[in-house]
Amino acid sequence: MFEHFTQGRMDVNGTEIAYRIAGQGEPLLLLHGHPQTQAIWHKVAPFLTSQFTVVLADLRGYGDSGKPEPDTEHLRYSKREMAQDQRELMAALGFSRFSVVAHDRGARVAHRLALDHPQAVKRLVLMDIAPTLSMYQQTNEAFARAYWHWFFLIRPAPLPETLITADPDQYLHSVMGSRSAGMQPFTAEAYADYLRCLQQNGTARGICEDYRASASIDLQHDKEDLDAARKLTCPLLVLWGEKGTVGQCFAPLEEWRKVAEDVQGEALPCGHYIAEEQPELLLEKVLPFLG
DSSP, X not given: OOTTOEEEEEEETTEEEEEEEEEOSEEEEEEOOTTOOGXXXXXXXXXXXTTEEEEEEOOTTSTTSOOOOOOTTOGGGXXXXXXXXXXXXXXXXXXXXXXXXXXXXXXXXXXXXHHHOTTTEEEEEEESOOOHHHHHHTXXXXXXXXXXXXXXXXXXXXXXXHHHHHOHHHHHHHHHTTSTTTTTTOOHHHHHHHHHHHTSTTHHHHHHHHHHHHTTHHHHHHHHHHHTTXXXXXXEEEEEETTSHHHHHSOHHXXXXXXXXXXXXXXXXXXXXXXXXXXXXXXXXXXXXHO
């Protein structure tokens, strides 16, 4: 994977962020979700490098990036801090303004990045999420059953960390394999990277802290934005899988139009892992939007 990409690590915002970079043209940042790494982009990223300078980054707590010690208020894993990591990474690489394509947890980081640093984000693509606050407020039985990990991972430490580290392979199969496509979308090479990184010291804790933050401090930040009528101002493309939980339990376009000024989007014929299930179709939808 990523044969033509250069790997690096950058000290930013009090931690290290692992990244790859390749290509030419306008800068484009790609952010992964849970429980994965930047390897999710291996079917997509090589086709973007002829038009963009592509940066793949691991979120803090995930992959080969740093895994800071948690704090009692979960501030270190707030989407605000995780977004600041990525803004500083891109600035250190020489990019003050860039577009972002992001999936799942990375899309939540990208949402906060575009809110807190509107001057930095040119265009934004968010995949298979609705706004975090909306999803918690509208949780029903179907969502709770499908997204059981949302409520498992936020339990107090060390219970979820202990269970994940006891059998990381089983955890990956339980989360990723329970979606509509099962394990079929994941190549052996990509899966090996997900497993390698989940087995690292601190990854299980980082993942749990990401979710604990989303159920606490992130909701506070989101409510503050709503109260202040702060919305995303950059053009936003929202994509979700028609076989996935987000499209079945929520109205993604309706929810994003409550918090963003310029929104378009649609469901794609796949499940949650769009970049690995429908890479060609994803490129077909994203490239004209990024323009």
